[in-house]
Amino acid sequence: MEQYYASQIYSDCFKDTNSVFRHLSEEEFVMIPMEHGPNSYKRGEIIYSEGNRINGFYYVQKGIIKIYKTGFDGKEQIIRFAKKGDIMGFRSTLSNELACTTTRAIEDSNICFIPGDVVKHFVKTNGKFAMELLQIACKELGEANDYITDIAQKTVRERLAEVLIHLKLEFNLDNENFLQISLTREELANLVGTATESVIRLLSEFKQDKLIELHGRKIKILNEKSLIKIGNLQ
Amino acid sequence: MEQYYASQIYSDCFKDTNSVFRHLSEEEFVMIPMEHGPNSYKRGEIIYSEGNRINGFYYVQKGIIKIYKTGFDGKEQIIRFAKKGDIMGFRSTLSNELACTTTRAIEDSNICFIPGDVVKHFVKTNGKFAMELLQIACKELGEANDYITDIAQKTVRERLAEVLIHLKLEFNLDNENFLQISLTREELANLVGTATESVIRLLSEFKQDKLIELHGRKIKILNEKSLIKIGNLQ
């Protein structure tokens, strides 16, 4: 019964419509061992840290995770977020390297682990799965390249506007136009690549200009068009 | 005879020890059509541009290519270089998107083209090839993440030192300790993510400090250790 239950959760987990695992056959599916999770993590808890040897994929079933690198002086740079349906740790797993990022829950989250040898077996024997993974890697790569260009060339003001728009696209707005992700000012700064105080100043500038409204950590988007323009997005 | 010759060049091309294509079987190898190249490009010539629909891999047989994105104000940001044995265009090909970078020869180069459907076929049927490609994508992804963190957190001075060290690692030094790649000051600036004048000033500062020597575009590394320290590299 216990076994069945675990299996059921796993099934829910991997058959989400946007999951990489959706193309697995039943025979492949049963190769995934059930004993790893789903584990739950509270806000603030670390899933794995830079330098850890991880060997497997972490599949996010619920919640939001921030994925960041720690710079020379200890400052965090947020690279991306992972949410329901996303996988983490595939870079290190596939290239047999130590983790180069830390992953930390910013909302209570559920995460399943799939061992590296199972995943590698799928890559070698299931062309569709391999292609799917390649496309995920390519998507991330494209986004990383955009990010590099932006950080190198745009002002902090432009980047903050851009980040707000990206957050809107990735996490959507609720029915009152609030961003459905809540970050501390410091996290926002670590995403934009600037100082916390700069983010605060620019946010209140945007508020003055009626582009956004601030209610604690919740941000309401009032004028998306202007933000797009400020961010030099299409 | 002509056919044999083309095939021979292709064979030389793809069986380089560090090529992604080295794991192809003879049967797979003959599936690559011979009519596309190798083409040669002179310094300054564009292979493909941002927004082009490309559908295939560009394999660099000889030369050095700069791969860059054009920012909002027309300024180039160099993302990476491709040299002998590297492939370009796999991101766009595999994710069926338009090219998001421009590729331009900075040395006279020879490049072979492999159509997208052939590559996709290999991905689906040859697990080793798929894994190889995934590892290439993952390697680039790791480097891109490092780059993001560096640009966001390091000073221009630190980044320039780092870039010099990276160029040394990627292109090596000749027997007089000159970097085996020659870039204009502007290209160096577009790599570091700064203004041309800033690069010039910092280069002459490094020269003053006896870390490097400048002979036109050729840069001689005199004190690698100090550069590593300045760049906050391990």
Place this chain on the structure above:
DNA sequence: CGGGAGATTGACTGATCTCAACCCGGGTGG
């Protein structure tokens, strides 16, 4: 009520960008 984390504001500093002038070497056309 005290403590602490996060948020805010102000003042100051400085790294870096921009603008402008000038130099240098190579190629070209009169």
Place this chain on the structure above:
DNA sequence: CCACCCGGGTTGAGATCAGTCAATCTCCCG
């Protein structure tokens, strides 16, 4: 043959964006 032109390189001066430091505020929690 020489003046000119042009692209790239260099230098200087001034402007400014954004980072740092420090003080204060506001919650929230035990």
